[in-house]
Every structure is written in structure tokens, then in C-alpha cells.
Amino acid sequence: MSDQSHILIIDDDPLIRRLVGKTLQNAGMQTTVAASGEEGLALFKEHGADTILLDVIMPNGLDGYTTCTQIREQSTGQHIPILMMTGLDDLDSINRAFEAGATDFISKPINIPLLGHRIRYILRAAQTTQSLLDSEKRLHHMAYFDNLTDLPNRTFFQEHLRIMIALAHRHQQKLAVLFLDIDGFKRINDTLGHLIGDQVLQETSNRLRKCLRASDAFTRMGTPPQDGISLARLGGDEFTVLLSSIERNEDAATVAERIRKSLAEPYILGHQEVYTTTSIGISIFPIDGESELELLKNADLAMYYAKRVGGNAYRYFSIDMTDAAKRRLLLDNQLHKAVERNExxxxxxxxxxxxxxxxxxxxxxxxxxxxxxxxxxxxxxxxxxxxxxxxxxxxxxxxxxxxxxxxxxxxxxxxxxxxxxxxxxxxxxxxxxxxxxxxxxxxxxxxxxxxxxxxxxxxxxxxxxxxxxxxxxxxxxxxxxxxxxxxxxxxxxxxxxxxxxxxxxxxxxxxxxxxxxxxxxxxxxxxxxxxxxxxxxxxxxxxxxxxxxxxxxxxxxxxxxxxxxxxxxxxxxxxxxxxxxxxxxxxxxxxx
Missing domain, CATH: 3.20.20.450 (EAL domain)
Known part of the structure; x- marks a missing residue:
């Protein structure tokens, strides 16, 4: 805990403000004071705080409960310690304070000699809580994001796709899933090494981000998507793109072609020049599937057909592909037995x-x-x-x-x-x-x-x-x-x-x-x-x-x-x- 912790004091009583402020300053802390809930909110939005001391009863304007609730609604105020000061010692008032988001409370009259120690204790507890939150965020990032490219992974993409399908269904909109695979990527790893292969994957993710920011489909939505929301690395050299609002099926082809051209440009990695091409499969909601698993599977199948014609191309999914895939699976099973059966x-x-x-x-x-x-x-x-x-x-x-x-x-x-x-x-x-x-x-x-x-x-x-x-x-x-x-x-x-x-x-x-x-x-x-x-x-x-x-x-x-x-x-x-x-x-x- 820093000795320069910033404490925001919100109280309509000038004597309390002066007394509490002086005590905390003597304890080595910085203080800011506000005479009302409205003023306290404005100061918090502008300067922030490490801890807030908040009076419950403020007759003019926002009371302490409402002020506490509005602080918690701020993104920066969700986890900050809020210590409510109250002369009320009934249980209902205390419960209401906690329901509004209070971390703890102090009864008036305030025990001034112990106040500095109480604040320090709360700050230490808050730091421990923040550390746990940070650890939770790191674990969340590890679970949902790819370590190499920092793109969302398969789990994140499927969960996000499920949500977007529900929204598209509610608003009767189309969406498209693009499934991408780098042609011959294994050859790059085998001949140039995994370090170059990893650099190709990182540069591929960067180019995909740029392609999506320039996408016609997203421009029509008013604002471009946040990086990582509509793009994911599923693993290896497989990437997916979600176009969450398209007017025509052809819009997906516009994005796919932009991606294909971008990824066909040479990669300059140090003194090494690497060329790649990409196969892209496209599935459209709702005609090609109504679940995230169906859309991904069918886009993957369409990508396979793009690869079968030589790669460096995109293909839309069609029901014929499903029939062909079933026959291919049947043939695969039979072919494994062909030699031993003398067929x-x-x-x-x-x-x-x-x-x-x-x-x-x-x-x-x-x-x-x-x-x-x-x-x-x-x-x-x-x-x-x-x-x-x-x-x-x-x-x-x-x-x-x-x-x-x-x-x-x-x-x-x-x-x-x-x-x-x-x-x-x-x-x-x-x-x-x-x-x-x-x-x-x-x-x-x-x-x-x-x-x-x-x-x-x-x-x-x-x-x-x-x-x-x-x-x-x-x-x-x-x-x-x-x-x-x-x-x-x-x-x-x-x-x-x-x-x-x-x-x-x-x-x-x-x-x-x-x-x-x-x-x-x-x-x-x-x-x-x-x-x-x-x-x-x-x-x-x-x-x-x-x-x-x-x-x-x-x-x-x-x-x-x-x-x-x-x-x-x-x-x-x-x-x-x-x-x-x-x-x-x-x-x-x-x-x-």
C-alpha cells in the first residue's frame, strides 16, 4: 500500500470534512473533499480515488445510498473500497448500505485516533482483492485467448458466436462465418522452422485485423468491430471470422476476397521472404445452420473444398458438400480395409x-x-x-x-x-x-x-x-x-x-x-x-x-x-x- 493513497471524503458537514481530512493527511494520505453526493461523483469521475469515505445522510441532493450506487455503476468504481459513515446504528440502515455497494461502515461519532489504521486496513484488503481479480483476469485471458497471436481462441469464438446467433435470430438478420486455413503451412514449419512459422501466424493475425477494420460489412454497421471480437485463431493455422451483420450473402465473399489477396502478399520476415495462400470456407446463418457448431462445421467443410480445387480460393457451403462428405467418410472407412480384403x-x-x-x-x-x-x-x-x-x-x-x-x-x-x-x-x-x-x-x-x-x-x-x-x-x-x-x-x-x-x-x-x-x-x-x-x-x-x-x-x-x-x-x-x-x-x- 502506498503512503500517498488518495482518499475521497464526501460529507455535507464541514467540520467532519475538516477533521477527517486532517487526520488522514497526518497519516500520510492525500485527500479530496466534497460537500454533496453530486460533487463527490464529479470529483471521482475526474480524479478517481483509492478509497471513498461517504456520509449516509446528506439532506440536500443525493444521499449516501444513491451516491454509492452511482459510483458502483462507473467502470472505475466497481471494486473501489467505499466506507460509509453513519450515525444510524439500526440493522436496516446497515443492510441498505451494503445493498447499495458499501464495503464497510463507520459509526458516528468517529473514533479519530483509529481512523487512519482503519483506512490502511481497508486499503490492504482492497489490494489483496485486486490481486485476486488480476489473477482471475489472467486466468480468464489464458482460457479464452491464444498465447501466440493474442486473438480469441476456439472457446471464446464459439461462445461469442452463440450470442450473436441469438441476436441475429431475434432481429431476423443474416451473419456469416469464414473458416480460414493457410495452404501448405506444414511445409513452412518443416522447411523454415517453427520460429518462422510462428511469425507467419502472427503476421497473418495482424493482416486479418486490418482486413476486418476495412470491411464493407462492418462499415455499414456504423462502427468497426473491436479487435478480437469477430476474429479468432482456432489452433494451428486455422482462423475464423464472424461477420455479425450482413445484408447479402455476397458481402461475405467481399471480405473473403480481401482476406485472400492480403494473405497472398509476401511475408518479409528478417531476411526471409515467405509466400502463402489461403483457403476460405463460408457458411451463412440461418440457411447453413442455426447453431454455432453447425456453422463452424459447414464453413470448415467449405474450406476443405476450396483447398481441394488447389487452394488460394473461397467457397460457399452447399448441401452437396455434406452429401459428399458423408460419402468421403464411407470411402475412407472402406479404403482402410481394401488391402486386407484384396479389393x-x-x-x-x-x-x-x-x-x-x-x-x-x-x-x-x-x-x-x-x-x-x-x-x-x-x-x-x-x-x-x-x-x-x-x-x-x-x-x-x-x-x-x-x-x-x-x-x-x-x-x-x-x-x-x-x-x-x-x-x-x-x-x-x-x-x-x-x-x-x-x-x-x-x-x-x-x-x-x-x-x-x-x-x-x-x-x-x-x-x-x-x-x-x-x-x-x-x-x-x-x-x-x-x-x-x-x-x-x-x-x-x-x-x-x-x-x-x-x-x-x-x-x-x-x-x-x-x-x-x-x-x-x-x-x-x-x-x-x-x-x-x-x-x-x-x-x-x-x-x-x-x-x-x-x-x-x-x-x-x-x-x-x-x-x-x-x-x-x-x-x-x-x-x-x-x-x-x-x-x-x-x-x-x-x-x-
């Missing part, structure tokens, strides 16, 4: 060598015939396996099965020089993957040169150093490496030259539009010439018409595959096909 199988699509006029290799393509759901498209279950991590287990099964099949065909003198197997980006990031390949080759007896591993172009863009290390290890084993779907991953030529690649496979989207698009035709020609200059082979995927076949042959493409030549088929049928095509005169698509 997976490989089909094979032959590759034709335009220089020899013979079928030379096959690409192994994964198929899933689920016992409960029937045949599932690879376009549906392979991305799911990528997301849930099963692609590692499934990829190992595919590799082993394809190598066994290739060795079996070679033992039967089936004309086959190359087995192409697709490898996911997640497999490439496992440094033990080359060891797995070497182990499978040793188990099956297949020569390394007969195995070609196909990686997507997009898998080479991120984690370049790690991927390069794995690819170099694979080349030491002796396998062939190709880039699948080339032309869609936006990798630069300088990057491509860093990798030990043997073959480029032109994505079928370019081949499909050859007849209609001169630009696509020019791209195909450029890829073939580029690969030739880099001493790489080229295979054109998706050949379906004679015109497409003739176009790539004229432009010196060495290999082709597609439905015009042969559709993917099970191993037994492909074996028959390859044997027939190897017989003189039966090579229907051999072009001289």
Missing part, C-alpha cells in the same frame, strides 16, 4: 514405340472394386488415400504387385521391356523409399532398368532438395524416371534440368484439344522439342484419334498410349494383347 487390383495400359512400331511397355493403373460399394473411380479414391496417408501402404502394394507381374511376363517371354508405376509425392518425401524400391526389385528378381517410376510434375515443385536426393538415390539403383502429366505443374525449365529425368509424359489435356486449339498444339510441339534437346524420351498420353496419333508422330514424339491403341485391362487380357501384337502382321497400329 485392389492393377490394370495395365500398353505404351507404343513409334520408332520401332512395337508395343514396348505398360503403365500399371490402380483399380478398386469395393465389396460394399462396387467399383470406385481412381479420381475419387486416390486423392482420399493421399489425404489420409494410406497412399504409402497402397503405393508399396502397387509397386510390389507390378514388379511381380513384370517378372512373371518376362518369364513367359511376353514382349515387355518396361513396367511404369506411379509414385505419389508423399512416397517421394520418404527418404526410405529408395530402399523399398531396391528391396522389392531384389524380392521379385526384376532388373532395375525394367522399372520406370512416374512422378507428377507438381511433386517436384515443393521440397525440391529432399525430392532431388531421393531421385538421385533411385537413379543409382538403375530404375528409369519419368514425369507424369507434364505441362500442368508449372515447373520451370531450370528446375526441370536439376532432376535426373529420363522421360516426359505429355498430359492428356493438351492432346485432347489438339484439333480445336492451336495453342495446345504449339505447347505439345514445344514439349517434344524441349525434351529432345534435353535428351529425354517423350510419351503422349490420351491418344484417342488418328489425327492426334499422326500429329505427335510428325512432330517426332517417340512414344504414345491411349484408348485408340488399347484401353487399360487386367493382366490376363493385356498378356494376350501383347502376345498377339508381337506376331508378324498383327501390329494393327504399327505405323511405318
Amino acid at each position: 485392389l487390383e492393377l490394370h495395365y495400359q500398353p505404351q507404343f514405340d513409334l520408332t520401332t512400331g512395337q508395343y514396348c511397355g505398360v503403365e500399371a493403373l490402380l483399380r478398386w472394386n469395393c465389396q460394399e460399394l462396387g467399383r470406385i473411380s481412381p479420381a475419387e479414391f486416390i486423392p482420399l488415400a493421399e489425404d489420409n496417408g494410406l497412399i504409402i501402404q497402397i503405393g508399396e502394394w502397387v509397386l510390389r504387385e507390378a514388379c511381380f507381374q513384370a517378372k512373371s511376363w518376362q518369364g513367359k517371354n511376353v514382349p515387355l521391356t518396361r513396367m511404369a508405376v506411379n509414385v505419389s509425392g508423399k512416397q517421394l518425401l520418404h527418404k526410405a523409399f529408395p530402399l523399398l524400391v531396391a528391396t522389392v526389385l531384389a524380392e521379385t528378381g526384376l532388373m532395375p532398368a525394367a522399372l520406370e517410376l512416374e512422378v507428377t510434375e507438381s511433386a517436384l515443385i515443393f521440397e525440391e532438395d529432399s525430392v532431388l536426393e531421393v531421385l538421385q538415390a533411385l537413379k543409382k539403383i538403375g530404375v528409369q524416371l519419368s514425369i507424369d502429366d507434364f505441362g500442368t505443374g508449372y515447373s520451370s525449365l531450370s528446375r526441370l534440368m536439376n532432376f535426373p529425368i529420363d522421360c516426359l509424359k505429355i498430359d492428356q489435356s493438351f492432346i485432347r484439344d489438339l484439333e480445336q486449339s492451336s495453342a495446345k498444339a504449339a505447347i505439345v510441339t514445344a514439349i517434344i522439342k524441349m525434351a529432345e534437346g534435353m535428351d529425354m524420351n517423350v510419351i503422349a498420353e490420351g491418344i484417342e484419334t488418328q489425327h492426334q496419333l499422326e500429329f505427335v508422330k510428325i512432330n517426332n514424339c517417340k512414344g504414345v498410349q491411349g484408348y485408340l491403341l488399347c484401353k487399360p485391362m487386367p493382366s490376363i487380357q493385356i498378356e494376350v494383347f501383347l502376345r498377339d501384337q508381337a506376331q508378324p502382321g498383327l501390329g494393327v497400329y504399327a505405323i511405318n
Whole structure:
């Protein structure tokens, strides 16, 4: 307790004011005096006080009870000690004093020698109480706010959202929930470290605050929201925004687009420049849910769909997403059982060598015939396996099965020089993957040169150093490496030259539009010439018409595959096909 504690004395009796004031000043305290309740309130609002001595009976103007009540209504007066001075010793008066907010009371005539000690005791008790209140505030902050960004956390946001939903329902208003996730944030943590990752999260929260202050939706409300009320960090790289009053659904898109653009700007963190993009999901009350849990869940689901289309985008929730999410959950459960139930199988699509006029290799393509759901498209279950991590287990099964099949065909003198197997980006990031390949080759007896591993172009863009290390290890084993779907991953030529690649496979989207698009035709020609200059082979995927076949042959493409030549088929049928095509005169698509 400071000796310079400030005591406000409110009493209409000048003698009491003088006597009490002098006593407390002699005890080392500062005093201010007021002759009425109104004057006391004005002085308190202007100067504050550490303790208030307040007379109960003041006939002119506000009495002590009313003055005490009004002091307690002030934000600065909620916890200040108020000692009421009264000559009334009946119990009703004392109870009324406490009901008005008094901390304690002193009976008149006042025991002057003990007054200073009484005030000091009250001040110490008040400081103890304030310390407890401060501790409570700290605990409250820890429970409801994120330590890293100082934004509200999930608990705070859900409670606040529940309140705002009730208000929106009462006033028949719309509100929107935006669910944000930073694309590829794990990669930032893994490659640049958690310190940089934390700085990105802090800067993200700062940018989000600025976006909300500039938001059209809030400007229409008259005043911008207080920082932290409509914005929260749920955990990790997930943030939420509450737009508590919107007129149209499109208002949410305006804010989402502003956020997307802001978070796409580079982060300058010391000497490090970091780029991020953001996926945003939007749910609208009341059409997308009438509870905080529904709105959050549906905004989260919409965010997932924004991420599935490549990220750096926003999506509104739709009921179709719920149906798709239920199917995805069902597929996820079934896919976990697919390997042990032997539901997976490989089909094979032959590759034709335009220089020899013979079928030379096959690409192994994964198929899933689920016992409960029937045949599932690879376009549906392979991305799911990528997301849930099963692609590692499934990829190992595919590799082993394809190598066994290739060795079996070679033992039967089936004309086959190359087995192409697709490898996911997640497999490439496992440094033990080359060891797995070497182990499978040793188990099956297949020569390394007969195995070609196909990686997507997009898998080479991120984690370049790690991927390069794995690819170099694979080349030491002796396998062939190709880039699948080339032309869609936006990798630069300088990057491509860093990798030990043997073959480029032109994505079928370019081949499909050859007849209609001169630009696509020019791209195909450029890829073939580029690969030739880099001493790489080229295979054109998706050949379906004679015109497409003739176009790539004229432009010196060495290999082709597609439905015009042969559709993917099970191993037994492909074996028959390859044997027939190897017989003189039966090579229907051999072009001289």
C-alpha cells in the first residue's frame, strides 16, 4: 500500500470534512473533499480515488445510498473500497448500505485516533482483492485467448458466436462465418522452422485485423468491430471470422476476397521472404445452420473444398458438400480395409514405340472394386488415400504387385521391356523409399532398368532438395524416371534440368484439344522439342484419334498410349494383347 493513497471524503458537514481530512493527511494520505453526493461523483469521475469515505445522510441532493450506487455503476468504481459513515446504528440502515455497494461502515461519532489504521486496513484488503481479480483476469485471458497471436481462441469464438446467433435470430438478420486455413503451412514449419512459422501466424493475425477494420460489412454497421471480437485463431493455422451483420450473402465473399489477396502478399520476415495462400470456407446463418457448431462445421467443410480445387480460393457451403462428405467418410472407412480384403487390383495400359512400331511397355493403373460399394473411380479414391496417408501402404502394394507381374511376363517371354508405376509425392518425401524400391526389385528378381517410376510434375515443385536426393538415390539403383502429366505443374525449365529425368509424359489435356486449339498444339510441339534437346524420351498420353496419333508422330514424339491403341485391362487380357501384337502382321497400329 502506498503512503500517498488518495482518499475521497464526501460529507455535507464541514467540520467532519475538516477533521477527517486532517487526520488522514497526518497519516500520510492525500485527500479530496466534497460537500454533496453530486460533487463527490464529479470529483471521482475526474480524479478517481483509492478509497471513498461517504456520509449516509446528506439532506440536500443525493444521499449516501444513491451516491454509492452511482459510483458502483462507473467502470472505475466497481471494486473501489467505499466506507460509509453513519450515525444510524439500526440493522436496516446497515443492510441498505451494503445493498447499495458499501464495503464497510463507520459509526458516528468517529473514533479519530483509529481512523487512519482503519483506512490502511481497508486499503490492504482492497489490494489483496485486486490481486485476486488480476489473477482471475489472467486466468480468464489464458482460457479464452491464444498465447501466440493474442486473438480469441476456439472457446471464446464459439461462445461469442452463440450470442450473436441469438441476436441475429431475434432481429431476423443474416451473419456469416469464414473458416480460414493457410495452404501448405506444414511445409513452412518443416522447411523454415517453427520460429518462422510462428511469425507467419502472427503476421497473418495482424493482416486479418486490418482486413476486418476495412470491411464493407462492418462499415455499414456504423462502427468497426473491436479487435478480437469477430476474429479468432482456432489452433494451428486455422482462423475464423464472424461477420455479425450482413445484408447479402455476397458481402461475405467481399471480405473473403480481401482476406485472400492480403494473405497472398509476401511475408518479409528478417531476411526471409515467405509466400502463402489461403483457403476460405463460408457458411451463412440461418440457411447453413442455426447453431454455432453447425456453422463452424459447414464453413470448415467449405474450406476443405476450396483447398481441394488447389487452394488460394473461397467457397460457399452447399448441401452437396455434406452429401459428399458423408460419402468421403464411407470411402475412407472402406479404403482402410481394401488391402486386407484384396479389393485392389492393377490394370495395365500398353505404351507404343513409334520408332520401332512395337508395343514396348505398360503403365500399371490402380483399380478398386469395393465389396460394399462396387467399383470406385481412381479420381475419387486416390486423392482420399493421399489425404489420409494410406497412399504409402497402397503405393508399396502397387509397386510390389507390378514388379511381380513384370517378372512373371518376362518369364513367359511376353514382349515387355518396361513396367511404369506411379509414385505419389508423399512416397517421394520418404527418404526410405529408395530402399523399398531396391528391396522389392531384389524380392521379385526384376532388373532395375525394367522399372520406370512416374512422378507428377507438381511433386517436384515443393521440397525440391529432399525430392532431388531421393531421385538421385533411385537413379543409382538403375530404375528409369519419368514425369507424369507434364505441362500442368508449372515447373520451370531450370528446375526441370536439376532432376535426373529420363522421360516426359505429355498430359492428356493438351492432346485432347489438339484439333480445336492451336495453342495446345504449339505447347505439345514445344514439349517434344524441349525434351529432345534435353535428351529425354517423350510419351503422349490420351491418344484417342488418328489425327492426334499422326500429329505427335510428325512432330517426332517417340512414344504414345491411349484408348485408340488399347484401353487399360487386367493382366490376363493385356498378356494376350501383347502376345498377339508381337506376331508378324498383327501390329494393327504399327505405323511405318
